[in-house]
Every structure is written in structure tokens, then in C-alpha cells.
Amino acid sequence: MAPVRQPDAGASSAFVQLTETRRFAYAQGRFKFFASGLFSFSARFVKPMSRQDLIDELKEIVGDRYVLSAKEDVIVYEQDASILQAMPEIVALPADVQQVSAVVKAARRSGVPIVPRGSGTGLAGGAVPAEGGIVLSLARLDRILKIDLANRVAVVEPGVINLDITKAVAAQGFFYAPDPSSQAACSIGGNVANNSGGPHTLAYGVTTNHVLGVEVVLSDGEIVWLGAMVPDAPGYDLCGAFVGSEGTLGIVTKVAVRLMAQREAVSTLLAVFDDMDGATRTVVDITAAGIIPAALELMDQLSIEAVERGAPVGYPRDAAAVLLVEIEGVTEHTQRAMNLASALCARNGAREVKKAKDDHERELLWKGRKGAFGALGTITPNYYVQDGVVPRSQLPRIMRTVADIGKRYGLRIANVFHAGDGNLHPNILFDLRHPGELERVIEAGAAILRACVDAGGSITGEHGIGLEKKAYIGLLFNDQDLEAMARLRQSFDPERRLNPAKIFPSPAGCGELRVGPARMPAGLWI
Amino acid sequence: MHGSLDNLCARLEQVLGAGSVRRDPLSLKEHSVDGQAPSLICVPADAEQLGAALRIASEMEVAVIPWGGGTSMRLGNPPRAFDLALALERLNRVVEHDDVSLTATVQAGTKIAALQETLGRARQFLALDPPHPAHATVGGLVAANQSGPRRMAYGGVRDQVIGMKMILADGTPIKAGGKVVKNVAGYDLCKLFVGALGTLGIITEVTFKMAPIPESAATVLAQGSVGECLGFVSELLRSRLLPAEVAILNADAFEATGMATDTAAVAIWTEGFTEGVERHLRDIGRMAQGVGMAPEILRDRPHQHLWEKIRDFGAGENLFVYRLTVPLAAVARVLMTAERKDFLAAPLAALAFAGTGTIRLVTKPDAAPAAIFPKLLSLANEHGGHAVMEAGPPALKGAFDVWGPSPSTLSIMRELKRRFDPRGMLNPGRFLGNL
Numbered sequence: 001m002a003p004v005r006q007p008d009a010g011a012s013s014a015f016v017q018l019t020e021t022r023r024f025a026y027a028q029g030r031f032k033f034f035a036s037g038l039f040s041f042s043a044r045f046v047k048p049m050s051r052q053d054l055i056d057e058l059k060e061i062v063g064d065r066y067v068l069s070a071k072e073d074v075i076v077y078e079q080d081a082s083i084l085q086a087m088p089e090i091v092a093l094p095a096d097v098q099q100v101s102a103v104v105k106a107a108r109r110s111g112v113p114i115v116p117r118g119s120g121t122g123l124a125g126g127a128v129p130a131e132g133g134i135v136l137s138l139a140r141l142d143r144i145l146k147i148d149l150a151n152r153v154a155v156v157e158p159g160v161i162n163l164d165i166t167k168a169v170a171a172q173g174f175f176y177a178p179d180p181s182s183q184a185a186c187s188i189g190g191n192v193a194n195n196s197g198g199p200h201t202l203a204y205g206v207t208t209n210h211v212l213g214v215e216v217v218l219s220d221g222e223i224v225w226l227g228a229m230v231p232d233a234p235g236y237d238l239c240g241a242f243v244g245s246e247g248t249l250g251i252v253t254k255v256a257v258r259l260m261a262q263r264e265a266v267s268t269l270l271a272v273f274d275d276m277d278g279a280t281r282t283v284v285d286i287t288a289a290g291i292i293p294a295a296l297e298l299m300d301q302l303s304i305e306a307v308e309r310g311a312p313v314g315y316p317r318d319a320a321a322v323l324l325v326e327i328e329g330v331t332e333h334t335q336r337a338m339n340l341a342s343a344l345c346a347r348n349g350a351r352e353v354k355k356a357k358d359d360h361e362r363e364l365l366w367k368g369r370k371g372a373f374g375a376l377g378t379i380t381p382n383y384y385v386q387d388g389v390v391p392r393s394q395l396p397r398i399m400r401t402v403a404d405i406g407k408r409y410g411l412r413i414a415n416v417f418h419a420g421d422g423n424l425h426p427n428i429l430f431d432l433r434h435p436g437e438l439e440r441v442i443e444a445g446a447a448i449l450r451a452c453v454d455a456g457g458s459i460t461g462e463h464g465i466g467l468e469k470k471a472y473i474g475l476l477f478n479d480q481d482l483e484a485m486a487r488l489r490q491s492f493d494p495e496r497r498l499n500p501a502k503i504f505p506s507p508a509g510c511g512e513l514r515v516g517p518a519r520m521p522a523g524l525w526i
Numbered sequence: 527m528h529g530s531l532d533n534l535c536a537r538l539e540q541v542l543g544a545g546s547v548r549r550d551p552l553s554l555k556e557h558s559v560d561g562q563a564p565s566l567i568c569v570p571a572d573a574e575q576l577g578a579a580l581r582i583a584s585e586m587e588v589a590v591i592p593w594g595g596g597t598s599m600r601l602g603n604p605p606r607a608f609d610l611a612l613a614l615e616r617l618n619r620v621v622e623h624d625d626v627s628l629t630a631t632v633q634a635g636t637k638i639a640a641l642q643e644t645l646g647r648a649r650q651f652l653a654l655d656p657p658h659p660a661h662a663t664v665g666g667l668v669a670a671n672q673s674g675p676r677r678m679a680y681g682g683v684r685d686q687v688i689g690m691k692m693i694l695a696d697g698t699p700i701k702a703g704g705k706v707v708k709n710v711a712g713y714d715l716c717k718l719f720v721g722a723l724g725t726l727g728i729i730t731e732v733t734f735k736m737a738p739i740p741e742s743a744a745t746v747l748a749q750g751s752v753g754e755c756l757g758f759v760s761e762l763l764r765s766r767l768l769p770a771e772v773a774i775l776n777a778d779a780f781e782a783t784g785m786a787t788d789t790a791a792v793a794i795w796t797e798g799f800t801e802g803v804e805r806h807l808r809d810i811g812r813m814a815q816g817v818g819m820a821p822e823i824l825r826d827r828p829h830q831h832l833w834e835k836i837r838d839f840g841a842g843e844n845l846f847v848y849r850l851t852v853p854l855a856a857v858a859r860v861l862m863t864a865e866r867k868d869f870l871a872a873p874l875a876a877l878a879f880a881g882t883g884t885i886r887l888v889t890k891p892d893a894a895p896a897a898i899f900p901k902l903l904s905l906a907n908e909h910g911g912h913a914v915m916e917a918g919p920p921a922l923k924g925a926f927d928v929w930g931p932s933p934s935t936l937s938i939m940r941e942l943k944r945r946f947d948p949r950g951m952l953n954p955g956r957f958l959g960n961l
């Protein structure tokens with residue numbers, strides 16, 4: 001919700017936002033919605049004596065400066081980019097894997113849970129310490145350890161920022177493919193935990209397709225490698241099972257990622273449509289025609305309106321949708337695919353098709369898409385980012401349903417999303433100051449998720465279940481399915497010490513979870 | 527097994543109906559694994575029956591081996607016990623082909639060739655190419671993790687599976703993933719079942735990503751010494767070209783394709799839009815000439831024929847097949863080492879997929895693995911890779927773990943096995959660490 005911030009907002013506004021958030025948190029108290037059982041927690045507060053002992057022990061391990069326990073220090077860690085907040089008791093910032101392991105062991109002895117945290121850009125409350133305990137920040141493990149271009153592998157620590165991997169190899173003609181829109185801020189550890197995607201994962205795959213191995217600290221402090229530097233390691237694919245486990249199976253301390261060679265040619269077009277149906281049908285037609293674009297991104301009228309108010313790029317304000325198509329490969333391929341794609345745009349009634357002639361023009365076409373999320377603040381005080389998926393064939397229908405849901409709940413919904421994957425991001429706009437509106441927003445969000453599931457899709461394509469969606473996982477999986485997942489959990493973390501209260505629906509507890517406007521790092525898009 | 531065979535047979539027939547059980551000697555022999563024949567074959571009609579059969583089997587602690595097409599049964603350690611073969615042949619339907627979304631849901635017993643034919647009607651295909659597609663099944667391909675050529679372009683099994691239904695050892699049906707290409711709801715249990723060789727549960731249905739059948743496809747074939755081939759390939763891999771697969775065959779391997787003797791070769795598969803393919807053929811041909819090789823272009827039948835041979839490499843009876851997986855830059859060193867006359871003292875056919883680092887080495891039955899496998903293990907290890915003995919004559923297996931030395935994560939794998947199959951009745955002993 002509502003980062004009412006401009007992309008270049010400075011430190012002072014961060015402060016303003018923080019205090020505002022706090023006021024909200026206190027004013028809201030325990031929000032009714034959560035007490036209704038949708039979210040549940042049970043804080044295991046450490047007894048006063050042992051709490052101080054634990055703090056002392058942690059200080060021994062990571063150094064005095066890197067253990068935070070005063071309220072004014074830990075409050076920064078109470079929230080990620082979702083609307084959920086819970087105060088951590090202790091925050092520890094280890095510097096290396098040995099320290100991570102020692103912290104985990106200490107926590108285990110004291111019986112407190114551990115919540116790993118990367119950059120805190122998660123949108124599902126994954127890094128929020130819903131059951132209290134220690135928030136373990138991996139931010140200081142931020143070194144790129146090895147770049148091996150001959151083998152197309154890089155080994156990095158979890159706190160490395162996604163974009164920095166590509167930056168480190170771009171001059172040599174390589175890139176790291178999964179590119180969440182938050183890539184300027186999110187950590188690779190968080191990406192692994194959430195199996196993050198991005199605009200270009202349509203052609204290249206998501207995080208799990210690019211991670212060869214991970215070093216993790218298990219819940220008993222043991223340090224192990226899952227996977228390897230090559231694929232097909234004998235035995236169960238533990239690395240594959242780990243990616244996307246949202247910090248519940250272990251703490252990532254190293255990641256071996258694949259690097260890809262940059263493509264010879266990139267072509268991009270932007271098509272303007274007078275109705276959403278034409279745009280979604282084009283998406284369906286392009287993939288059905290056997291063209292796998294690198295990216296296929298859609299924005300609706302409300303998002304266009306936001307962009308044109310916030311950071312105008314010259315989109316026609318009366319357009320119902322703009323579609324961005326990007327194709328990569330050898331020149332002959334991109335030319336032919338581009339021609340086909342633009343013919344399909346025209347056939348589905350595109351009013352205008354602009355092709356970028358060079359890198360500069362390409363950046364211009366992307367600018368509006370990248371600015372849309374940040375610009376939402378110009379048309380609404382708050383918004384709630386949803387994340388659902390449908391089979392591509394269902395896109396036209398689901399977009400009509402989303403519009404209907406907006407009408408039914410009396411809410412405006414701005415859609416900016418990874419259309420080629422069928423991955424929707426309906427941003428539900430609202431004003432937190434209007435009593436009852438947030439409840440309606442949550443209900444509308446749930447209705448969208450139900451519609452996605454009814455269409456044969458999923459309740460999350462890339463943001464994860466975290467705290468936010470654990471009440472909805474039952475829409476997809478029955479008790480037996482979830483119990484099978486629990487067997488995996490128990491094989492790694494039998495005491496449920498790591499990131500408890502996430503993913504699985506759990507009985508109501510007494511933890512103190514609140515809601516407040518999300519804190520978005522500046523300059524990100526979605 | 528608790529109780530008698532007759533009892534098991536009667537219980538299965540009672541629940542699944544007469545005709546669901548076979549025990550004639552010929553069928554039993556045909557369902558042998560590493561020389562061990564089962565006592566009974568059960569052929570459930572659907573997933574529900576399969577669950578019922580598993581429930582009975584688990585009550586009686588019967589050792590069960592699921593049976594797809596039987597094409598990957600040489601993989602793994604010899605089974606510790608084998609009472610019941612659960613044949614998936616009747617689970618052979620394409621449940622749904624959503625061609626617009628490029629996904630398909632298929633029952634596990636469906637033969638790959640039959641599936642490709644169905645998909646082909648909508649000009650799509652599953653970009654996985656296991657040996658013997660007329661017999662190999664979807665479930666077997668997934669459980670044995672058989673990707674085949676073109677992994678460079680499309681990824682492996684784990685990258686193309688998006689959903690699964692499986693039945694656990696106690697008969698509980700579960701599902702994982704879904705029907706959409708992007709999905710992070712809950713743990714990705716599909717990954718756990720890909721390549722698990724049916725030791726955690728029996729796969730009954732798989733949903734895959736599909737690929738459009740390319741407009742055009744062709745191969746550049748260039749012959750020369752292994753050294754020349756490697757030089758050529760390393761230049762190719764440094765370029766911006768995007769071949770679908772790059773295979774290097776040493777002289778013995780190339781000979782096995784029936785194409786030539788006494789020379790190694792590189793085969794490069796390119797596909798896509800016609801103009802893209804022609805561009806690849808041109809540039810790759812020029813590159814080959816640049817290193818002094820004489821490239822030829824194969825299209826249509828000769829192109830298909832060559833890749834079928836490559837796909838089926840090592841699939842003959844009684845051979846030893848080793849798979850080494852190493853970092854890309856180490857492929858050259860591994861192949862050169864394997865070429866050295868003093869390395870193994872046995873004739874060796876070698877096939878490498880240079881874009882994925884997968885190398886298969888095949889030796890004749892008289893080359894004892896006890897001398898060879900340790901050497902291959904340390905060769906792979908030296909380069910940060912691993913080695914697996916994928917097949918060997920039953921009499922010579924069993925003395926060592928065909929999956930190589932157990933990793934430090936064996937305890938987690940054991941724990942998983944214990945929780946998914948507490949009685950250890952599914953494919954007992956065949957997986958890594960005799961799980």
C-alpha cells in the first residue's frame with residue numbers, strides 16, 4: 001500500500017514516512033480483519049532474563065553494533081513492502097556464514113524463531129516477524145564471490161542486490177536473467193526464497209531456472225550445499241525444492257547462479273489499444289503463434305492516467321491499454337517475430353504501433369511501464385498490489401472479471417502486469433483514511449484470487465504466500481497436498497524454527513500484527 | 527512382504543477387478559529390473575485404482591516398482607526387493623492440451639511418441655526427447671529425469687514440468703504446482719519428484735509447458751579430431767548464435783550413428799524461423815571452415831536420423847553407460863582425457879552436449895566398472911562435477927553405488943524418504959545411498 005513517494009524522494013521523506021507509518025500502526029492497533037482469523041500468529045516472547053542473555057550472546061557473535069534490540073532501532077525491521085507489520089524483538093546482522101550459523105544455534109538454544117530478511121521488498125509479509133524472535137538480516141553478506149564467465153556461473157552472497165550481478169558482467173556481454181521490477185533493491189537471497197520472476201522471465205524463466213546451487217544454514221546451524229555448480233546433482237533435487245520456500249527451510253548464505261550471454265538483437269514495440277480485450281487477445285495470439293517474446297507487458301487506462309500525471313511519456317490518455325512487446329535473439333529472428341507481432345496487434349485493433357529504432361527509443365517505450373507503479377501515488381493515497389495467475393488463454397476473460405470486481409466493490413483497480421505469463425498485478429486503489437475501505441479492498445483482492453483459481457490459475461505468480469495469502473492457499477491445495485508440503489518442511493526444520501507462521505494456514509495465536517501503509521524503497525517499478 | 531502372494535493377488539483383484547493382475551512367467555520376466563523379476567504385475571485402470579493398490583501394498587509391506595515403458599529400468603542400484611510391478615499402461619490419456627496457453631496435462635503412462643503425435647496436430651511438441659519414445663512414458667521420463675537433446679534451447683525436465691499429481695506410498699493422492707507457467711504458491715514439490723526415480727511416490731499425471739513446432743530445423747555436421755571439434759565448439763559458444771543443441775561425438779560414438787568411422791564429429795542443431803536457421807547455418811558453417819573443418823548441412827530425414835541416433839546413444843543392452851556432468855569449460859578437458867589411450871584401457875564411445883555439460887561415456891560389457899567408475903568419478907569431481915553410472919549389466923552392479931559417493935545432504939534425503947515412504951516400499955534400494 002501507498003508509498004506516497006516520488007522515485008527520487010530523499011532521506012527526509014523516508015523519515016516522514018516512517019513516523020507516519022508508526023502513527024498508523026498505533027492508531028490502527030490490531031486490525032479487525034486480522035483478528036477475524038485470516039492471519040494468525042502466536043508470539044513466543046523470550047523470557048526477560050534469557051532475552052538479555054540471548055542479546056549478549058548475539059553481540060559476542062556478530063559484534064555490539066550489529067545486534068539491535070531498542071524499539072527505535074528494530075522498528076525499521078517490522079515491515080517489508082507489504083502492509084503487514086510486527087515488531088521484531090531482536091535484529092541481528094551477521095557478516096558471514098559462520099556468524100549466521102552461530103546466530104541460528106543461539107536462537108535454537110533459546111527457543112526463539114528466526115526470520116531471515118533480505119532487502120525487505122517482499123510484498124507478502126514474508127520477512128515480517130509475525131511470531132516475534134530474531135530478524136536475521138543478510139544485508140551484510142553482500143559480496144560477489146566469483147564470476148566465472150567460461151562456465152557462465154557466478155557465486156554470490158545472499159545480500160547482493162539482483163541488478164548488481166548483471167552490472168558486474170554486462171561489460172563482458174552477459175546478464176543474470178530473472179529481473180524483478182524491484183531489481184535495483186531486492187536481494188538475491190530474497191529472490192531465491194521467493195522464486196522471483198520479472199518482465200523478462202517469459203522467455204528466460206524464473207529464479208529457479210537460474211539457480212544451480214545454494215549454500216544454506218539449516219535450522220540446527222549446520223552449513224550445507226544444496227545442488228552444485230552443475231545441473232542434475234545425484235539424489236533429490238533439494239535445491240529445486242528449496243527455491244521458493246520463503247525462508248522456511250534454511251537461510252541462504254551463497255547462491256550459484258547461471259549467467260546468460262546477451263542477445264545479438266533486441267526489438268521493442270508498443271501498441272496502443274482502444275479496448276482491453278484487443279490487447280489481451282493480442283497477447284494470446286502472439287504466444288499461440290509460437291513467438292516467445294522476452295517480455296510481453298500490459299498496462300490499463302488507469303495506469304496510463306497515473307503515468308501521464310506523474311512522469312508523462314506521451315501515452316494517449318484515452319487509450320484503454322498499452323502493450324509492450326520485446327523480442328530478443330539473432331537479428332533475423334527478431335525482425336520476423338516483430339513483423340508478426342505487429343501484424344497481430346493490428347489485427348486485434350491496435351490504434352497505433354510504435355517500434356523502437358534504437359536503444360534510446362526503446363528506453364522511452366519502457367519508461368512509462370517502469371514508471372507506472374511509482375506514479376500510482378498521483379491518483380490515489382494508497383494501493384494494494386495483488387498477484388494472481390491464469391492460463392494465458394483466460395486473459396481476456398479474467399481482465400473483464402477483474403473490472404467487474406472493481407465495480408462490484410466500488411473500487412478502482414489499476415492493472416500493470418506480466419501479461420505474457422498470464423501473471424496479473426491488479427493494484428487496488430483506496431484511501432486508508434476512509435473507514436471500512438481496507439476491508440473492502442481485501443475482499444476484492446480475495447475475489448480476484450478466487451476468480452484466478454476458478455480460471456485454472458494460481459493465487460500468486462511471483463510474490464509468494466508469506467503471511468498475506470496463507471489463508472487462501474486452501475483454494476489451491478487440499479489438506480493432503482499441504483500435509484505433503486509439511487513433510488518437506490519437517491525434513492529440513494522439524495521444530496518450525498525458521499520463519500514460522502508463513503505459507504501454511506495456522507491456528508490463531510496471540511501475536512501482535514498490525515497493518516500500515518507499505519514502505520516502498522524509492523525508484524522501483526512493478 | 528507380510529502375507530502370501532495369493533493373498534495379495536486376491537486382495538488386488540477384489541478391489542481392482544479381475545484382469546487387473548498378471549502373473550504369467552513371460553510377463554513377469556519382461557518386467558525384470560536388474561535381473562530380478564517381480565512376483566506380480568498389477569495394472570490399475572486409473573489413478574484411483576492405483577491408490578487402492580498402493581494402500582493394499584503398504585498394508586502388506588510389499589516392495590513396489592512402478593513401471594512405465596521400461597526404458598529407464600537400467601538406471602539405479604539393483605532393487606533390494608521387488609514383489610509387485612505397478613504398470614501405468616492404462617493411465618495413457620492426454621487429459622488436456624490447452625494449445626493457446628501452450629500447456630498440456632498428461633497421464634503418466636502416456637507414451638512420448640503418442641503424446642507428440644497428439645500435440646503435433648496443434649503444431650506443438652514437448653521439448654523433451656528421451657530414448658525410445660515409442661515405449662518411454664511421461665512418468666518414466668520425469669522420474670528418471672531424461673531430458674535428451676535440445677536442453678540448451680528449452681531447458682531440462684525440471685524446467686518444463688509445471689504441475690503434477692502423485693500418489694504417496696500409503697495411497698494418499700496429492701498434487702503440486704498447477705497449470706500455469708508461473709506459480710509460487712507453496713513449496714515446489716514437483717522439483718522433488720523429478721529425478722527421484724519413483725522413490726517418494728508414484729506420479730500419475732504431469733502438466734508441462736509446450737513449445738511450438740519450429741518452422742524450420744537443420745544440422746551442421748563437421749568431422750575432425752576431437753581437438754578440432756572442441757576448438758570449433760568453444761568458438762561457437764563464444765558467439766551470439768543460439769543453437770538448439772551442440773553435440774560432440776568421438777570416433778567410436780560417431781561410428782555408432784552409422785555415419786562414418788575413424789573420425790570425431792560435431793553436430794549442431796538449429797531451429798526456428800527459416801531466416802534465423804539459414805543465418806545459423808551460414809555462420810556456423812563459416813566458423814567450421816575457419817578452423818579447417820569441412821561442414822555439411824543435414825536437413826529433413828538425415829537431420830532427424832542423426833539426432834535419433836544421438837538421442838538413443840548408449841541405449842543398447844548390456845553396455846556400461848556413464849554420465850558425467852561438468853561445468854561447460856571442463857567438457858573439453860574431460861573429453862580429451864577420455865581420449866587418452868592410457869586413461870581407461872578400454873574402447874570408449876563419448877557423446878557430449880557441450881551447451882549443458884552433460885557427457886555420456888559408453889564401454890563394452892567386458893570393461894569392468896570397478897576399475898573405470900572410480901576414475902570417472904574423480905575426473906568429474908576434479909572439475910566440480912559429478913558422475914553417475916546410468917546402466918550396466920546387472921551382474922556387475924551392486925558392488926558400489928551407481929550414483930557415486932553420497933553427498934553431505936544424504937541425511938536430509940533420508941529424512942525425506944522416511945517421511946514420504948516410511949516403510950521403504952517404493953523402489954527399495956535403487957536410489958542414491960540405497961534409499
Ligand SMILES: Cc1cc2nc3c(=O)[nH]c(=O)nc-3n(C[C@H](O)[C@H](O)[C@H](O)COP(=O)(O)OP(=O)(O)OC[C@H]3O[C@@H](n4cnc5c(N)ncnc54)[C@H](O)[C@@H]3O)c2cc1C
Pocket residue numbers: 080081115116117118119120121122123125126127138158179180181182185186187188189190191192193194195196197198199246247248250251252253373462463466499520521524525526
Ligand atoms: C516495487 C516492487 C516491485 C516488485 N516487482 C517484482 C517482480 O517483478 N517480480 C517478483 O517476483 N517480485 C517483485 N517484487 C517483490 C520482491 O521484490 C521480491 O519478492 C524479492 O525477491 C524480495 O527480495 P528481498 O531481498 O527484498 O526479500 P525480503 O522481502 O527481505 O524477504 C522475502 C522473503 O525471503 C526470505 N529471505 C530473504 N533473504 C533470505 C535468505 N538469505 N535466506 C532465506 N530466506 C530469505 C524472507 O524471510 C522472506 O520470506 C516487487 C516488490 C516491489 C516493492
